Structure formats: C-alpha cells, structure tokens
Amino acid sequence: MIRVLLADDEHLIRGAMAALLALEDDLTVSAQAATGAETLAMARALQPDVAIIDLQLPDLDGVAVAEAIHRDVPSCRTMIVTSHGLPGHLRRALASGVRGFLPKTAAAEVLATVVRIVAKGGRYVDPQLAAEAISAGDSPLTTRESQVLELAASGAAVEEIARQAALSPGTVRNYLSAAAIKLGATNRHEAVRTAQSRGWI
C-alpha cells in the first residue's frame, strides 16, 4: 500500500483529489495539508511514501517544500502538481529532486499512475510541458536582473525598487533596460509579463 501526503491550499480541490485517489486499491491518502509548514510537519511525523504538493502554497513555494522534505525525510518521494505549467518551474523542480511534475490540465487517470511510478523511484514529467521547457530554454537574465525585475513586478517605481534592492536608481534603470532588451520587450512591464509567463521570476 502506497501512503500519500496531499498538499494543496484549496480545500475543495484537495478533497476532490483525495476522493480520486481513494478509488485506487493500492493507494491511501494518509494525510492532507494546506500550507508548506503543515506539509513539512506531517511528512516528518508520518513518513509517507509520496508527497503530492501543489506549486502554489500560501506560505512556501511548492519546490521549497519538496526540498525541505528531501532533506528531512529522505524516504519520501515528491511530486508537484500545478495550475500554471511554466517551464521555469519545471526546471527548478527537477533540479531540486522532485520526481513527478504534472499540470492540472493533465488527464485525471494519470495521477494514480504517476504516484505509482514516483513511489517506485521512477520519474514522470508531463510530455507537453517537457517539450515546452526544452524549447523555452533557460533564463537569459543575470541574478540582479531577475531580482530587480521581480521587484518591478509589483508596479513599484524605480526609486522604490532602488530602496528595496539597496541600489542606486540609475543602476536599477540599467538593469531593467538590460532585462527588457534580453526579453524582447519595449518596457519593464512587458518584460515582467514575459518573464512571468516563462517562469523566470
């Protein structure tokens, strides 16, 4: 029997997925969590075989939770499910040892299959997403460009960004300009949207 930990902040969805998994004879949902901290605590306490983690959790990023689980509960394999299938997220997830990556647009039937594959130590990535991730390539932005662009994502003015990043306003504008050029955008806001759509910030 494969023991599953289910983490998703949307209660309705979490319950629905539990119902879906309950249909399988060889799987059992032994715990559910709504936040990253809760997920981690339950993984430690119950040592499940597989943790299914939503990428968007209120406190922590799903990938960060997975990383923490790998560190604290090495026997527990992890897989990510997400609404927004962004190449950047997939890249980050795989780099941190996540074994399964499934967009919520995937067929309902595959969920149990992927859980079994992951439980056995295998890997599964949604084929379409994998293709996108390969064709999208890696982020062309430097560390600082990413950071500044991330701060710009909230719509803050240059001065505000400069304060938060402890940089001079002129430097901030340079970084934003460089990022926009690399992303083929005509201004910072377009650049923010592009970077977000590829999961680079």
Place this chain on the structure above:
Amino acid sequence: MIRVLLADDEHLIRGAMAALLALEDDLTVSAQAATGAETLAMARALQPDVAIIDLQLPDLDGVAVAEAIHRDVPSCRTMIVTSHGLPGHLRRALASGVRGFLPKTAAAEVLATVVRIVAKGGRYVDPQLAAEAISAGDSPLTTRESQVLELAASGAAVEEIARQAALSPGTVRNYLSAAAIKLGATNRHEAVRTAQSRGWI
C-alpha cells in the same frame, strides 16, 4: 437523482471533482466539459439539473457561459467555482442569475450540499466571500475607465491603448489618471493591480 454537468478546463481537477461527487448517492455527473462552448452544447443536449462551472475557461468567462445556459436551458440551474475569490466576480455572477458561488478554498464537504441547495432552487454564497464583497463595495470606475485600464493591464504604452480603444492619447492618459486617483494608486500599474485584486477589470 440530481444530474450534474461539470465544466472545468483543468482535466485533473474536473476528474477529481467528479470522483468527489460520485460519492453521493443522490448525485450523478452526467457530463463533463473543458470549454465554454462545450459546456453550452452539452447543457442544451442533456438538460442537466445543475451546471457547475469554473470561472476561468479558455474560451468564455464562466459567468458568460452561465448566462447563455439560463437563456437556452432555463431548467438548468448554475453555480460557479473559482480559484480566485474576487468580489467583483461574485457580483457579476449573482447579477446574471447564478445561484451558487464557491471558492475552491471552501471545504470539500460543502460541494454536494450546495449542489442540492441549488438544484432545489435555493441560493448559496460562500460566507467569507460574501462579507468581502459587501465591504469592498462596487467599482468606482466608469465604463471607459475600466476599459482603458483593462487595456493597460497588458503593459501596453499609451499610444497602443489609444489605438485599440480608438481614442486620442491624451484622453487615454486622462482616464488612466482618473482611474489611478479613484483607486488610490500612484501610477497606472498599481491601479491595474488594485483593480484586478478586487475583480473590477
């Protein structure tokens, strides 16, 4: 037996919700749809008792689908489920005759209950969301302010917005300025974010 039509573009979620509803003896999921057009076609063909519609569908807005169903299949009651519980959406939905409104953060147990209430002709709105909708109030933006702000949401420049809205650039700036003031924002981008967070655009 209450016959349910389930519409959600995320296959995994749709399947999971179907599994959840299948646990109830008095409910049956008679059809599933992934797009607005599909939903409408199935509602016409099968005349279900209740349609559960996700707010975000690839082609049409969930509320628009509900409206079309009310027109074409008056016997079918509708309810909306959504990831983002925005007051503006709730307002729009209720105005167009939707009888149930549930954020996906609601408890899984209530789903079947709400379906039964709606099937009987009753209404159900998530209490927390209702409170937010009341306290948030209605949009202070005029038609044109909303429209221009919506175009600005994509990060387009004033000239681009002016072209798309068939307005002069100066007029666009006036509307954006007025909208920003009404929303207490210091620039258009902050205004866009504020308006989006309240479901006003």
Place this chain on the structure above:
DNA sequence: GAAAACCGATGACGTTTGTCATGTGACCCG
C-alpha cells in the same frame, strides 16, 4: 429645465522612464 455625470479632446507642465556612453572594481577561467 437645470444639475450632475460621463465621453472625448487639447495644450502645457514637471516628473519618471528608457537608453547610451563610460567608468571602476571583483571574480573566474584559460
């Protein structure tokens, strides 16, 4: 029928951006 909104436009103003040239210092790699 007047007042109050809203729509659309223009011109002017100061501020904020985007862009470019240029410089310094740190670090890594061949």
Place this chain on the structure above:
DNA sequence: CGGGTCACATGACAAACGTCATCGGTTTTC
C-alpha cells in the same frame, strides 16, 4: 596574467507618463 563577464555607479538626453485646466457634447437624474 590577461580577457571576459558581472555588479554597481554616474551623467545626459529624448521619450513617455502623470497631472491639471479647460473646452464642448451627450445622457441621466432630480
């Protein structure tokens, strides 16, 4: 050790933006 990349900064200029005053026309409302 030298070249390349990155981080950070400054100064300068043109373009875009935010704001305000003001105008005329329509619709809604009291």
